[in-house]
Amino acid sequence: MASRIGILTGGGDCPGLNAVIRAVTRRTLDRGAEVVGVREGWRGLVDARLTPLDYRAISGILPRGGTILGTSRTNPYKIDGGVERVLETFRNEGLDALVAIGGEDTLGVAASLYAEHDLPVVGVPKTIDNDLSATDYTFGFDTAVWIATEAIDRLHTTAESHNRVMVVEVMGRHTGWIAVMSGIAGGADMILIPEQPVTVEQACAELRRRHDRGKDFSIVVVSEGYELTYESGERRAVAQDVETDQFGHVRLGGVGHALAQDIEERTGYETRVTVLGHIQRGGSPTPRDRVLATRYGIKAADLVADGSFGRMAALHGDDIVDVALEEATRELKKVPGHWYEVARAFFG
């Protein structure tokens, strides 16, 4: 049985990371094994920055947002000698196993290190985007949806008072999970997501239809990854003018402003924008995320104890199961059409 286990948190932080760290550590210490925290994701293994985790270190962290270990978007495959340094640190620190908590990027690195170098690693699916395949839900998503829904509720009252269109831009990268769920929960009048090529003209037509019914305010939720799509066939992605990260991701953000301008010009309705941004990632996890993260952490510790490496804890229905890491990172989990149909029933 593994006697010294490392834990790392990589990629964008999200509520529930500390709950996983707590569960993995507690379960492992109770078995008599040691736990070591790796600082700032894969960077901590590249640069050999680790810190011991004991009962005291994990006390009181369950409700805390962020990650006590820090995180980064470091990709060892993009650093000269990075993979060798990861393997060297792993050996030098006397680690027998690693629990990697992350999204498609962090777990993609874990899957490659397992496949190419037999690194004994187990994954835990984290991301507010909920875009990992092979699991029904990632932890962090429920909190992000809760925050976005609360924002939509608040925007409703001010939209109504001023007869305005309120555009709310939410995160989610190239999938529209946060937009669809918070939009349904918050009663959005239009939701635009990357998976559905709804045009700006169609969106404006729905808003006009609503106004014609006597509702002279509207809430439009747009996912940051939605490409402005027009009847002419033109499609325009909106991203920030900065370098891509080590995983090749552009930095999204800004589509809300472009869309609001379009809506105001085409409909003549006064329009305002709210970009929720990192507020969706900050703060305390919801009870649902705390429970899911805890269950994932226990499962990950048990997979390590069983020597079941190259696996990821996953949620199927109500059950925590394990799946191949490779399967979890093979493709993005997009919002299925039937979810969008539920949202569409309330457009206009």
Ligand code: F6P
């Ligand atoms: O993947 C989580 C996420 O919050 C995305 O929704 C968003 O596009 C991205 O991370 C933002 O990244 P950063 O924190 O590097 O700005």
